[in-house]
Amino acid sequence: MIKVGIIGATGYAGAELVRLITTHPQAEIVAISSVSFEGQKISDVYRSYVNINDMICENADDVVEKAEVIFAALPHGLSQELAKKCYDNDKVFIDLGADFRLKSEEEYKEWYKGEYVHKELHDMAVYGLPEFYRDKIKGAKIIANPGCYTTCSPLALVPALNAGVIDTKGIICDCKSGVTGAGRSLSQGNHYPELNEGFHPYKVACHRHTPEIEQTLTSFADEKVTITFVPHLLPVNRGILATCYAPLKKDITMEELRKIYQDFYKGEYFIRLLDDGQVADIHNVKYSNFCDISLHLDKRANLLVAVAAIDNMVKGAAGQAIQNMNIIFGLDEKTGLEIVPPAF
Numbered sequence: 595m596i597k598v599g600i601i602g603a604t605g606y607a608g609a610e611l612v613r614l615i616t617t618h619p620q621a622e623i624v625a626i627s628s629v630s631f632e633g634q635k636i637s638d639v640y641r642s643y644v645n646i647n648d649m650i651c652e653n654a655d656d657v658v659e660k661a662e663v664i665f666a667a668l669p670h671g672l673s674q675e676l677a678k679k680c681y682d683n684d685k686v687f688i689d690l691g692a693d694f695r696l697k698s699e700e701e702y703k704e705w706y707k708g709e710y711v712h713k714e715l716h717d718m719a720v721y722g723l724p725e726f727y728r729d730k731i732k733g734a735k736i737i738a739n740p741g742c743y744t745t746c747s748p749l750a751l752v753p754a755l756n757a758g759v760i761d762t763k764g765i766i767c768d769c770k771s772g773v774t775g776a777g778r779s780l781s782q783g784n785h786y787p788e789l790n791e792g793f794h795p796y797k798v799a800c801h802r803h804t805p806e807i808e809q810t811l812t813s814f815a816d817e818k819v820t821i822t823f824v825p826h827l828l829p830v831n832r833g834i835l836a837t838c839y840a841p842l843k844k845d846i847t848m849e850e851l852r853k854i855y856q857d858f859y860k861g862e863y864f865i866r867l868l869d870d871g872q873v874a875d876i877h878n879v880k881y882s883n884f885c886d887i888s889l890h891l892d893k894r895a896n897l898l899v900a901v902a903a904i905d906n907m908v909k910g911a912a913g914q915a916i917q918n919m920n921i922i923f924g925l926d927e928k929t930g931l932e933i934v935p936p937a938f
């Protein structure tokens with residue numbers, strides 16, 4: 595059994611790791627940590643875990659000592675020293691935050707106002723989007739696990755970009771997220787009466803995920819890709835829907851487009867390419883690690899419209915992190931993640 599530690603287990607992403615790894619057949623949670631709830635049971639924080647997982651929250655040092663793979667689900671900016679400690683002790687470190695995601699320190703400074711403290715760790719960190727970078731993930735010691743928008747949007751666009759059928763400029767990622775995406779901390783914007791029955795964009799064309807999505811897209815293009823990214827807050831608990839618009843470089847039929855996506859995602863269990871006429875819906879991926887993609891052509895405007903849906907807590911966070919762990923430890927990628935999304 596793989597010995598797993600979870601730092602930040604009481605947050606939404608950490609609690610989702612607890613949920614999924616508790617039943618993973620080849621991994622066991624050996625330690626979890628929390629600052630606010632140290633000494634308390636995780637099942638006292640989340641009553642759904644009573645009698646299933648009643649582990650006591652310890653501190654982060656205990657987790658690093660006991661585990662061989664450490665997941666960190668902390669606010670941005672707290673993972674660099676933790677990664678160093680794990681690396682020095684020959685542990686695998688999987689970071690659900692953004693500290694290791696951007697390869698360019700300049701971009702990190704611009705968007706996160708932080709510094710790269712251990713540059714060598716940033717050089718060796720692998721961006722953990724398995725459908726694109728599986729081979730690099732296999733030997734990684736540090737994984738930068740992508741977040742929700744930054745998983746969903748590239749999954750919708752990369753096959754078309756890689757095949758050279760869409761432009762590298764003028765792409766729009768119009769995304770909607772459930773409220774769990776904002777984490778467990780309370781804020782006025784997430785207050786029920788102010789959120790429920792409303793719907794609005796935020797950080798329009800200035801969200802910190804913009805350079806991260808561009809970084810992934812650019813790795814499949816022959817020049818820098820620039821996008822307009824507009825996230826919206828959807829008054830549901832879970833789910834991300836990315837509706838991506840991209841100018842077509844040439845005339846293409848639906849059959850040709852579909853073939854490009856089918857070939858690119860051949861054998862990818864977690865990618866479900868929907869039939870013509872169907873649309874991706876967050877409803878159908880809830881609680882699962884699937885990404886549903888539907889393809890549409892707007893011939894009048896000469897645009898590709900690619901829509902992708904994921905569960906932000908699973909494929910957008912904990913599930914993808916476990917997928918990365920499975921790859922690193924040589925397990926079948928699906929292990930512990932063969933979850934059937936509920937029908938209603």
Ligand SMILES: NC(=O)C1=CN([C@@H]2O[C@H](COP(=O)(O)OP(=O)(O)OC[C@H]3O[C@@H](n4cnc5c(N)ncnc54)[C@H](OP(=O)(O)O)[C@@H]3O)[C@@H](O)[C@H]2O)C=CC1
Pocket residue numbers: 601602603604605606607608627628629630631667668669670672690691692740741742774775776777778779906907910911
């Ligand atoms: N929610 C989502 O959909 C996604 C989240 N992520 C990323 O995962 C990470 C966690 O997000 P999420 O779970 O939503 O956030 P939460 O706010 O729900 O949880 C954050 C966790 O970090 C702990 N924490 C807070 N401050 C500190 C601190 N100063 N030192 C140590 N621990 C601290 C918190 O609790 P405690 O006080 O108990 O230690 C809690 O366990 C973030 O980097 C986020 O961007 C990535 C993809 C999707």
Ligand SMILES: CC(=O)N[C@@H](CCC(=O)OP(=O)(O)O)C(=O)O
Pocket residue numbers: 690691692740741742743744771772773774775776777825827
């Ligand atoms: C709804 C909401 O607030 N979402 C978060 C993103 C959550 C996420 O994906 O976190 P990462 O930053 O780790 O990628 C936001 O917009 O900041």
